[in-house]
Amino acid sequence: MTSPIHAHIPVADAIARLFFPHVEVVLHDLDTGQIAHIANGYSKRRPGDASLNDDGISAEGEADIIGPYAKRNWDGRRLKSITAVLRDTDGKAIGLFCINQDIETFAALGDQLKALTTLPDPAPAASPLMAGDWRETINGVIGDYLSERNTALAGLASGDIDDLLLRLEARGIFEIRNAVPYVAEILRLSRATIYNRLAAARSRRQPSGETA
Template sequence: MTPELRPYCLVCDAIALLFQPYAEVVLHDLATETVVQIAGNFSKREIGEASLLSEIGFSQGEAIIGPYEKVNWDGRSIKAISAVLRNADGKAIGVLCINADVSDFHAALRTLNALVRVPIDADKPESLFKEDWHERVNEYVQQWTVARGLTVSSLSRNDKQALVIALSADGAFGGKNAASYISRILGMGRATVYKYLSQGSAP
């Protein structure tokens, strides 16, 4: 191994240890074009084997290559990035490759997408939502906050007062126990809701 590459062996070990079991780090020596260090090995490569740097499109003028995609021997998806290592004179002496196994994350994304996806042509059942004022209140609050760049949890006292008045103007308090429900979702007492309502209706 080129002596100047030895300190990078510890870097390889540290990265692989931090992200185990999802990261493999491979150090290539350009003097011999061989693999000189592998940490977190899941590619079944071996120290001393040919680097095959053409696989990552290595050229002398590059510094960072990637990120790019690869496929592991077992079919798992790999996201990789490579860094060209240079000595004090600027000469390229090695390439450090970090391979991240992202297969589990892809699987998790597919599961999440399946859970949250609703068919495009799926309408809300009219019989279920026809009289559901809870749903109408929820949608109104969501639209009101989004339009102002807010969230329910971040509403100030003045924001809540303005929202209560806006809900009242749109008839949201017509449902039975609506005041109690609105007070709960806005995190304040029912008496405060009635106070805001009285202030909003005052001449």
């Protein structure tokens, strides 16, 4: 049986096409806990991926419109996002219609587009509904690291990457199932390389005379 979420796919595709390449639209199926559709996907997520976490998600008690709220993409770019809760004829929440706008390019245009890109200061975090997304946690750690150094992923030296891996490890990221492949894809490293570089970085940080 076709999910009622699929009826919203043309709307998602239309929005993504109109605002291409700056807007990504993601449809979450609350019944399966998976991404049902993604239009103009630039967040390295795919249909069939878990929506937020392995425990599933629920929109019960949420307002029909959530946001706008601030997010980070995997490459540190700032996103302005908004979510609509999709309901059936009985009012039961069946899905989430999420629009993610990449505002980095617009911000560079200056004051002319300021009204379009400005977020409240400090920008509100995502609602508790979105708080369990481990990908968003990883994106935030990487984004903060890049912001501190005023650089992009492509500008990181080898030592910077090792330092970033140690920071991710300190945050417990690599204890999350499927986190290592996700980080590997972002950094364009193999999983084996990540483990090897982490081991070497730990060794360099360990005071001389101590053993692991």
